[in-house]
Amino acid sequence: MDVIEVVEQRWAMFHRWGPVALLTVATLVASASADVVGTTGGKRYAAAGLVVAAYALETWWTRASRRGPAPSRASAGYYVLRWALAFTLTWLNTFFAFYAVIGYFYVDRLLPQRLRKAGLFASAVTVAGSQAGGLPPHDHVAWAMFGAILAVNVMLLALFAHLAGLEDARARVQAETIAELGRTNAALQQALDENAALHAQLLVQAREAGVADERRRLAAEIHDTLAQGLTGIIAQLHVVAGTPDGTVAREHVDRALGLARHSLGEARRSVHNLAPVALDGNGLPEALKRTVAEWGERTGARADFTVTGTAEHLHDEVAATLLRITEEALSNAARHAGASRVGVTLSFMGDEVVLDIRDDGHGFDPLAVPARTRAGGFGLDGMRARAQRIAGTLTVESEPGHGTAVSARVPLVRHDR
Incomplete structure (x- = not known):
């Protein structure tokens, strides 16, 4: 009531x-x-x-x-x-x-x-x-007092009647406004429902893109995956070549072998358009946690991973995209930034997922970076393309001597059950 x-x-x-x-x-x-x-x-x-x-x-x-x-x-x-x-x-x-x-x-x-x-x-x-x-009244004074009091009462009645009229008018306007707001809210809800359906349709269309676009995407995926794996293998073998300690050498050889197996699996799965190995049986938070920890072990830099908000089981395409962006950003931090500390944050924010990767490296001028590096990598443009493919955005903030921050913002699309 x-x-x-x-x-x-x-x-x-x-x-x-x-x-x-x-x-x-x-x-x-x-x-x-x-x-x-x-x-x-x-x-x-x-x-x-x-x-x-x-x-x-x-x-x-x-x-x-x-x-x-x-x-x-x-x-x-x-x-x-x-x-x-x-x-x-x-x-x-x-x-x-x-x-x-x-x-x-x-x-x-x-x-x-x-x-x-x-x-x-x-x-x-x-x-x-x-x-x-x-x-x-008993005399002229009493009659005068009665007349004055009656006049006051009549004036108060007129005032209250006027105020009541204003209140009725305000109530009518308020009722009309509430009715109009109801109609507006109904129209807005209908528009939101239509937008949600259109958004889902766009995601499906993005996931099922044409053959030519899919080949370009797979080419970039294979290239970046193998490049990152080979870079890690080379770094481990450099340590082996420069140390006389057999135990240390054996440890880095084992890491190089692990990287080689991991890269081979990634290449095979990329060819078959499957999710990254790290996502097998795991949600995105667990995959990112392991990826960040392994990167820290390989590079010797401090690597922290944080999850904020209530974690959701994301759609495979969304999870794979965010994981690939993280891997590319970490690879850039190791190869170019000389970072001693990296922080990765995955934030679940209502209907969006935000991924932030920050490092304390050398930094650079984003406007001065070409679309592709000399080594043939896909770099920042490749990460942006990945985010845009699932209706997301990617921003990069950096300047020489002040580190780099990469932020990817994509729609929160739950896993199909």
């Missing part, structure tokens, strides 16, 4: 029981003050009879009003009779104004539009007479 319904229920309860409650309060107060205000003898009996008549009138109207709250002849007659009883009771004892004031609250419900001002004025006369010390 909302606030509006609660307020309407409370007003309905007041309209049903308010007159009886106020009549009861007025009767009790008037009885207690009868001797003080001079309601004695015949006036007391007359007031008692009128109170009984008022209770009978309220009982009759409680039953008759169930037919409907709209103004009618019966409701107008009830309003006039109640005002007459309240006016007479207030004449006998000013404290019966507690009952007379109920006329302010029932004008809209009981009287037609043309009689409402008259009804309010009649109620104001009764209340003003009570506030002036009783009816009728």
Whole structure:
């Protein structure tokens, strides 16, 4: 139940029981003050009879009003009779104004539009007479006081009526605005649903690209994978060639063999358009964690990996793309940056996945880097192409002497189950 319904229920309860409650309060107060205000003898009996008549009138109207709250002849007659009883009771004892004031609250419900001002004025006369010390005024001063009090009451009624009109107008505008917002939200939701369907379709189309584009992608994948693996093997063999320690040499030979096997598996899988070896049986966070750790062991640099947000099981194409971007960025950090520390962060952010790779290396001017390096690699453009292939973006921030930051932002597409 909302606030509006609660307020309407409370007003309905007041309209049903308010007159009886106020009549009861007025009767009790008037009885207690009868001797003080001079309601004695015949006036007391007359007031008692009128109170009984008022209770009978309220009982009759409680039953008759169930037919409907709209103004009618019966409701107008009830309003006039109640005002007459309240006016007479207030004449006998000013404290019966507690009952007379109920006329302010029932004008809209009981009287037609043309009689409402008259009804309010009649109620104001009764209340003003009570506030002036009783009816009728006894001298010119009392009449002047009664007139002044009545004028104040009428001005307050006019002010409250004006404010109520403004509030009604504001409520109508607010209701229209809420309705318009509802229609706008419905249209926006429909547009979002259509965009989501279109987005999914674009991803499917990107995953199932033409043969020519697929061959170029596989060529870049094989080239970069083998280049990274061979670079690692050469680095391990350089250590072997330069150390007289057989144990150290054996350790680096084992690493070189491992890299060779890994590179061979990557090459075969790339040819068959399969996911990277590191993703076999693992989610992207585990694959990145192992890739970063192995890179740190090979290079001797400190390598940290962090996951933020709630990890999701990503679509194979998305996971493979982010892993390849990480491998390329780490390879660049080892070959060109001379980094001593690298941090990789994978962030799950609502409907996006963000991959950040930062190093403390030499840095460079991104605008001065050609599309392809002298060695024939695909470099930054290759990473951008990978991100764009799945409707993502890749940005690079670097300057000489201040390290490099690579950030890939792609849609979060969950694994097909």
